[in-house]
Amino acid sequence: MRDGRIHGWGYNSYGQAANEKSTYAWYPSPVDWCVGEVRKLAAGGGHSAVLTDACSLKELCEFRLAENVTLSNASEIEDVASRSGADALARLCGRLRYSSFA
Structure with a gap:
């Protein structure tokens, strides 16, 4: 540092x-x-x-996973996120999947 x-x-x-x-x-x-x-x-x-001291391990994992969401893995990450209570990450994956069909 x-x-x-x-x-x-x-x-x-x-x-x-x-x-x-x-x-x-x-x-x-x-x-x-x-x-x-x-x-x-x-x-x-x-x-x-x-x-x-800024965030919990759950929040840190959500932050790092969000950077790696792609159209090919969005469904899988969205499924895991929704089952683990990571609502913001699940919504991000959902938006990515639905915006690709527009």
Whole structure:
């Protein structure tokens, strides 16, 4: 962390180290998807995890899943979201599916 912000670099296959996915991050750059004050940070070869005070694990999972919703997986994610009480995520998937038919 620099100045209270998390910086990442490395392979970046999921966009975790920089702004663009599938772009190797050669130099530390601010991680823009982290929300809230960082409480704990763990990282190693092949993983990274951040615990913030801004949201629960459920909310964090909804936030990250919402970035990966596509027309091909929207029905499956919508089903899981509706059964787990993730109403906002379920609505997002539904809108994506229905807007593709318009």
